[in-house]
Amino acid sequence: MTTAVAGRPVAVSLSAVLAVGFVAAFVVPYLTMTPDSYRVFWPRRWWLFTHLAFGTVALLIAPIQYWLGVTRRRLPLHRQLGRIYLGAIALSSGAALGLAVMNDVSWVYGVGLVGLNLAWLTTTGLAWLTAVRRRFDQHREWMTRSVVVTFAFVWFRAILGTTIALDLGTEADRFIVAAWGCWSVPLLVTEVWLQRRKVLGPPVAA
Secondary structure (H helix, E strand, O other): OOHHHHHHHHHHHHHHHHHHHHHHHHHHHHHOOOHHHHHHHHHHHHHHHHHHHHHHHHHHHHHHHHHHHHHOOOHHHHHHHHHHHHHHHHHHHHHHHHHHHOOOOOHHHHHHHHHHHHHHHHHHHHHHHHHHOOOHHHHHHHHHHHHHHHOHHHHHHHHHHHHHHOOOOOHHHHHHHHHHHHHHHHHHHHHHHHHHHHHHOOOOOO
16 A cells, blocks of 8 residues: 555545534534624625525535445445535535625635635536546545535635734734735645646656
């Protein structure tokens, strides 16, 4: 067993723990729909609730779906969960787009969130398309990218918390950096990881 394969259960387990921890810390408080819990989002509470509800479904399914895919276990369940995952992302990203356009921080922050939405829809859409066309190697790569973007708001909170702890910039600066960094940097790292064998492997004859 290669190191990469052996490390997958650990990576999936950590992802599951991160997902559950994020939901407990940052989603559960919004289950109580009051002006105090939603604060500035109160006028847009249904947009936020829709985004959080379906985003949570996608986030909790993602580690399970990825594991079933790479191990090729219980493929009928994998396909069913894939449909739920696809639908949840479509609904969550639609609500998130509305929140991005109506944000209270700045247009730069909003554009970062729109970019996140486009990355989410694109990676997930191509994961679905490659599965339908039975290009399973490409499907696994696009699904990996999709899962990384699904975890974007986990990274968002990590970046925001770090900048607050280090007292970096203004509040608007922190939100802007988090909005752009939470998806662009993880996707870059993921792309390097996905392409490493093609780049470092033996050369292909012309």
